[in-house]
Amino acid sequence: MRKIFVLFILLGCGGGGGGGGPEAPPPPVPVDPPIVVPPDLETSYEEFTLLFEKYCIKCHASDPFIESEELMRASDAKVLISTKAMPLDPEDLGIDDRIKMLAFF
Numbered sequence: 103m104r105k106i107f108v109l110f111i112l113l114g115c116g117g118g119g120g121g122g123g124p125e126a127p128p129p130p131v132p133v134d135p136p137i138v139v140p141p142d143l144e145t146s147y148e149e150f151t152l153l154f155e156k157y158c159i160k161c162h163a164s165d166p167f168i169e170s171e172e173l174m175r176a177s178d179a180k181v182l183i184s185t186k187a188m189p190l191d192p193e194d195l196g197i198d199d200r201i202k203m204l205a206f207f
């Protein structure tokens with residue numbers, strides 16, 4: 103799965119233009135320095151949901167992926183948060199809460 107993500111990112115960078123449609127999120131771009139989640143940090147789905155309500159729900163209130171933990175895990179949320187593609191304005195989510203959200207995955 104991780105390999106597939108990496109491949110996706112590489113392809114996303116090389117592609118340039120076309121595809122995606124008007125509603126597609128900005129292509130994930132690797133951030134520098136990369137966001138490191140401490141291995142002993144774990145965020146429960148409940149805690150993640152609180153953060154999601156704070157930073158994400160205003161745009162995603164009716165998206166299917168918010169309906170269960172499984173759907174959230176299966177979504178692109180991890181890669182989008184870790185590449186700062188989400189939230190749309192990266193300034194809206196500070197590094198501490200960003201790390202907390204990533205510790206859910």
Ligand code: HEC
Binds near residue numbers: 127165177
């Ligand atoms: C200002 C509005 C806005 C905010 C805030 C926002 N998003 Fe998004 N997000 C979008 C838009 C627009 C898209 C692309 C259209 C779509 O798929 O809903 C998107 C797409 C996504 C997708 C892919 C959708 C799918 O169906 O697979 C995920 C996952 C996601 N966002 C997660 C998040 C998370 C997690 C946060 C909070 C950290 C967040 N978003 C905050 C606007 C927003």
